[in-house]
Amino acid sequence: MTTTPNATILSAVEPDITQRIVSRRDAILKGASAAAMTRAALAIGSVPVALAALSREAGAQTMSVTDVLNFALMLEIFENEFYKAVLGTSASAAQNAAFAPVRAAAAGVAGAVPALQQIQKHEQQHVAFLLANGATNLLGLTATSFDFTGNRSAAGGGPFAAATTSLPFLLAVAQGAEDTGVRAYKGQAGNLMSNTVVLEAALRIHAVEARHASKIRRMRRATGAPTQVRYAGYVQGDGLLAAGVSNLTNVPAAVTAAFTAMYAGEGNTTHGGVNVATLSNIPNDIDLASAATMAFDEPLTKTQVVAIVQPFFIPSIPA
Amino acid sequence: MNNEKDTVVISRADQLWDFATRRQFLRVAGLGGAIVLLPSMFACSEDNPTGNGSNTGPNRNASDPVTLDLRTDIGIFNFLFLFEQTEVAYYNTAVASAAFAGMTAEQREIMTDLRGVETVHREFLRALLGSNGVGNASFNQTALSAAAATGAAILRTAEMLEDTGVATQIGFGKYIQSPDYLAIAGKINSMEARHAAALRDVREAAGLAAVGTAGTRFAGDDIVVPSGTYAGLNAKIEYPDALARVSATTFVKTRIEVSSPPATKAGTPDFGPPNPTP
Numbered sequence: 001m002t003t004t005p006n007a008t009i010l011s012a013v014e015p016d017i018t019q020r021i022v023s024r025r026d027a028i029l030k031g032a033s034a035a036a037m038t039r040a041a042l043a044i045g046s047v048p049v050a051l052a053a054l055s056r057e058a059g060a061q062t063m064s065v066t067d068v069l070n071f072a073l074m075l076e077i078f079e080n081e082f083y084k085a086v087l088g089t090s091a092s093a094a095q096n097a098a099f100a101p102v103r104a105a106a107a108g109v110a111g112a113v114p115a116l117q118q119i120q121k122h123e124q125q126h127v128a129f130l131l132a133n134g135a136t137n138l139l140g141l142t143a144t145s146f147d148f149t150g151n152r153s154a155a156g157g158g159p160f161a162a163a164t165t166s167l168p169f170l171l172a173v174a175q176g177a178e179d180t181g182v183r184a185y186k187g188q189a190g191n192l193m194s195n196t197v198v199l200e201a202a203l204r205i206h207a208v209e210a211r212h213a214s215k216i217r218r219m220r221r222a223t224g225a226p227t228q229v230r231y232a233g234y235v236q237g238d239g240l241l242a243a244g245v246s247n248l249t250n251v252p253a254a255v256t257a258a259f260t261a262m263y264a265g266e267g268n269t270t271h272g273g274v275n276v277a278t279l280s281n282i283p284n285d286i287d288l289a290s291a292a293t294m295a296f297d298e299p300l301t302k303t304q305v306v307a308i309v310q311p312f313f314i315p316s317i318p319a
Numbered sequence: 320m321n322n323e324k325d326t327v328v329i330s331r332a333d334q335l336w337d338f339a340t341r342r343q344f345l346r347v348a349g350l351g352g353a354i355v356l357l358p359s360m361f362a363c364s365e366d367n368p369t370g371n372g373s374n375t376g377p378n379r380n381a382s383d384p385v386t387l388d389l390r391t392d393i394g395i396f397n398f399l400f401l402f403e404q405t406e407v408a409y410y411n412t413a414v415a416s417a418a419f420a421g422m423t424a425e426q427r428e429i430m431t432d433l434r435g436v437e438t439v440h441r442e443f444l445r446a447l448l449g450s451n452g453v454g455n456a457s458f459n460q461t462a463l464s465a466a467a468a469t470g471a472a473i474l475r476t477a478e479m480l481e482d483t484g485v486a487t488q489i490g491f492g493k494y495i496q497s498p499d500y501l502a503i504a505g506k507i508n509s510m511e512a513r514h515a516a517a518l519r520d521v522r523e524a525a526g527l528a529a530v531g532t533a534g535t536r537f538a539g540d541d542i543v544v545p546s547g548t549y550a551g552l553n554a555k556i557e558y559p560d561a562l563a564r565v566s567a568t569t570f571v572k573t574r575i576e577v578s579s580p581p582a583t584k585a586g587t588p589d590f591g592p593p594n595p596t597p
Binding site: 110111112113114115117118119121122123124125126128129132182186189190193196197199200201203204205206207208209210211212213214215217218230231232233234271272273274276279280281282283286287288290291292294295296297298299 | 425428429432433434435438439440443445446447489490492493498499502503505506507508510511512513514516517520521532533534537539542543548549550551552553554555585586587
């Protein structure tokens with residue numbers, strides 16, 4: 001499908017104008033989705049209007065720059081405390097003790113500990129950067145605010161407990177945390193456009209999280225993960241398939257559900273009105289079905305992200 | 320004001336680093352003048368038009384110059400489109416090279432995935448831009464092939480292209496005006512970061528690149544700011560640096576002209592990716 005958006009028109013079309021052209025209220029009353037509105041806009045021949053309709057939908061969770069900074073800080077503290085617990089450098093002796101078995105397993109894999117240390121270093125730097133640029137730790141999170149077994153209890157014992165003893169399980173969880181981080185930042189870029197310094201910093205952090213996710217995927221593939229976990233670090237497919245966790249055994253249902261949520265929508269192939277799964281001009285020796293889902297990472301809304309991470313936070317995360 | 324003051328002509332990649340040129344560039348850029356990147360450093364200037372005779376638009380002759388107005392999202396996305404074309408031209412050459420067969424299964428999987436994904440990006444941008452697209456660039460096959468003579472050269476060149484691509488896309492983010500286009504750029508950018516990290520990691524594993532601390536090259540201190548106020552942030556460059564780096568490869572024959580730079584926006588300090596050493 002070939003589209004011909006016009007940037008001048010695009011930037012001139014406000015969502016409110018779009019609303020008059022494509023009545024959102026009517027669409028919702030009829031149970032229609034954003035996709036249906038987009039199709040309606042496409043039917044009247046305007047890709048810019050279709051994009052603006054999508055934009056209105058995507059912007060449903062408008063947040064201020066400060067809101068985004070606070071949200072990002074919360075996620076970075078979570079990641080930082082997770083890796084510190086894994087590495088045995090947490091301020092909480094209990095967290096360090098919990099992860100001792102898997103830490104010993106990681107020490108037996110060449111390069112694993114330095115890679116995790118580098119990732120943890122970056123998460124700590126991201127925490128510091130966000131704090132220096134206006135973010136507030138609203139929940140007062142510390143090392144003891146988390147239950148990495150997913151039970152929201154200082155006693156642990158949740159469905160992710162195997163992450164403390166099994167290296168394949170730990171790396172799968174780390175991959176999920178990094179990919180969720182990538183998706184969370186991606187979902188907030190539009191809310192940062194009014195502050196280009198913060199926007200650019202967030203894009204730079206977003207790319208670092210993607211590097212982490214790539215490395216963890218590569219570590220997993222080298223230790224038995226299925227071929228959906230690409231050596232190139234890509235996310236292939238959607239939901240549970242995209243998580244690439246078929247090498248794990250005795251996986252609790254709650255963990256399966258969490259992995260499914262972490263990769264929900266990753267298989268989307270339509271971007272800006274162009275379905276890349278049906279592109280022409282692709283050489284025959286390229287597997288388009290595979291490349292089309294790998295070629296784009298997808299955003300998550302704050303609501304989706306909070307639902308994914310809440311089980312690991314002992315305090316409640318406000319909506 | 321005479322015409323000379325409105326245009327900076329850059330005929331060698333290293334001129335962007337030359338003090339006088341750089342100062343002149345910044346002054347002209349500030350005046351909204353034109354920056355012209357001449358292909359004179361390229362191996363040849365063969366002109367073999369294959370388009371429909373037009374010198375603009377999606378069916379432009381591939382060898383005709385491209386003019387980009389970076390004040391617009393269309394201009395920025397055409398820049399990204401040209402960059403993806405360059406990557407695909409190289410990866411097509413790499414996977415068809417004699418050296419490719421001698422690479423490990425893991426390395427071949429990475430290069431095959433990379434070529435597929437970048438081809439999707441290229442054709443996606445062509446479709447997204449539609450009649451606003453600039454069409455094909457033309458490439459110097461001799462230079463592309465020379466950079467794919469060995470497996471080590473393929474991985475090194477791919478890493479350079481990907482690290483540069485990530486840093487370039489990030490630099491453009493603040494200039495994008497449409498939230499929809501920013502969202503699309505974000506979806507592509509994290510993919511490029513994944514490739515770049517994989518290539519860096521596989522080069523470390525194969526002993527093809529120096530590394531500070533073993534196991535960290537995927538996001539090493541040479542590509543993620545290691546300390547200071549901006550510690551933890553990925554490399555980022557602005558488009559003149561990106562143009563200079565692309566020019567230095569000698570892969571692109573098409574002359575790329577920037578008629579107008581983006582409107583000034585506050586950002587974060589540049590941190591350029593290193594040129595990988597053999």
